[in-house]
Amino acid sequence: MSNVQTHHAEVHDHHGPEKGWRRWAFATNHKDIGTMYLLFSLLMFFVGGSMAMIVRAELFQPGLQLVDPQFFNAMTTMHALVMIFGAVMPAFVGLANWMLPLQVGAPDMALPRMNNLSFWILPFAFTLLLSTLFVPGGSAAGGWTMYPPLSLQTGAAFPMTIFAIHLMGASSIMGAINVIVTVMNMRAPGMSLLKMPMFAWGWLITAYLLIAVMPVLAGAVTMLLTDHFFGTTFFEAAGGGDPVMYQHIFWFFGHPEVYIMILPAFGVVSEIIPTFSRKPLFGYDSMVYAIASIAFLSFIVWAHHMFTVGMPLAGQLFFMLATMLISVPTGVKVFNWTATMFKGSISFEPPMLFAIAFLFLFTIGGFSGLMLAMVPADFQYHDSYFVVAHFHYVLVPGAVFGIMAAVYYWLPKWTGHMYNLKLATWHFWLSTIFVNVLFFPQHFLGLAGMPRRIPDYSTQFADWNMVSSIGAFGFGLSQLMFAYIVFSSIRGGTKASDKVWDSGTPQGLEWTLSSPPPYHSFEVAPEIK
Amino acid sequence: MYQAATAVTLADRKRKARRAALWLALLAAAFYFGFIAISVMRAG
DSSP, X not given: OOOOOOSOOOOOOOOOOOSTHHHHHTOOOHHHHHXXXXXXXXXXXXXXXXXXXXXXXXXXXXXXXSSOHHHHHHHHHHHHHIIIIIIIHHHHHHHHHHHHHHHHTOSSOSOHHHHHHHHHHHHHHHHHHHHGGGSTTOSOOSOTTOOTTGGGGOOTHHHHHHHHHHHHHHHHHHHHHHHHHHHHHOOOTTOOGGGSOHHHHHHHHHHHHHHHHHHHHHHHHHHHHHHHHSOOOTTOGGGTOOHHHHHHHHHHHHHHHHHXXXXXXXXXXXXXXXXXXXXXXXXXXXXXXXXXXHHHHGGGOGGGGGGGGOOOHHHHHHHHHHHHHTHHHHHHHHHHHHHHHTTOOOOOOHHHHHHHHXXXXXXXXXXXXXXXXXXXXXXXXXXXXXXXXXHHHHIIIIIIHHHHXXXXXXXXXXXXXXXXXXXXXXXXXXXXXXXXHHHHHHHHHHHTTOBSSOSSOOGGGHHHHHHHHHHHHHHHHHHHHHHHHHHHHHHOOEEOOSSSOTTSOOOSXXXXXOSSOOSSOOSSOOOOO | OOSSSOHHHHHHHHHHHHHHHHHXXXXXXXXXXXXXXXXXXXXX
């Protein structure tokens, strides 16, 4: 990590933001765009969360109670699309917008107008996607993977969903280009790559992943579109095509996508743990290499999602062993975070609580991933609730907790106000308890044989489904506290100091600025020694 | 922009940023068309 000894990062606030709606519609300031991304992501988090509540309400007890099966499947599909592309990814892009220029000592993102465009595409994309709920036939219901031939049966929602995915992809690619160009060209003098903060490293590698795989998703759905409307047969066996090829192409995107949602969270946790352990990060270089190794490996493991489709034994062995190999760099990271805390003077402010929960609970998701990587075991677990439990442990107490840790860490810096720490601690404990009540029983359900994506189930699964639904309602309600805490901090509160976490040892250029930072920061380049 | 930077370095930085963005966009386009091309060839 860079030992940031800046000479004065003096700032001259020549002019402030524009007034009214023009400030937001024509925003080119990275802080404004970051704020819009984060608020949009929070809105989508609640939209996608509401869909999850419908799913869990239906599964509260056996039988069909609330919604018809078609709508249930639409809810699972839309929940995934909204949470992945609308909540988690934009939240990390928002964090990148806010923090990367501050962390690398740049006055703004390198391409501010493209930054504006990449944000403003999103509201249109999600309006289009969500409007499919109201078209004849309802929205896409074949799962977020959109496997043909099932997805080709979608009604009027089909082209709308695909166009929305293209828009989201274009937005992500533009965001990624901006991140790479900013980090590679705008770093403060003296900040070599191996002096960059870990959050910047996590995002730099994520951005390369995005550029490599988002176009692959776009290509796959373009071919679906031509199969549906233009008579091609890429994925249609009757015309000489191959539906399994779609799965290969999709998962070439889909597996790195998981790391796109987790590598920035690794960066966040690597910032927070040293601050509240009052020690430098253990093994900075190995952390960087571990992220790079995970990113590389993420490209060569895609077919572990497809073991049951059928493939040669050599293929099974390769994808099984390559997948297991990911646990090595991941283990390095978990070890280094633990070693950072070892003999540290730890304090448990909300960001640290979320980071520690991330460490434990993401590791549970990692272990269940190892179980799924084993071919013979995967034949048993495939498409069961065990898989649902696995990826939710990675994405909720993993990615989402990483985002919440980041917000609690940097929120006082953004707003200039310290939020209610007691309420945030309550939010942490309720979230952590309920997230486990929600997802841990799903391991048992999966091992007992409950398939995923079903609105009704055998009575033998009733008890754990009820527990899981209670956890879901508790987790969902707890997140209202998060929104309250964030908006309260925006509106006012105790003045935060420049370092914010005076009790800890926050490192990095962002802490050399005032809280909140001036509208135009680092007009004078800081020097890194 | 940095007050310390001279006009030459600023122009240079802008040029580098634009060039890098263009290359990255081309890389993304290559992945898009490349995967479609592979699928077309495989179908043939």
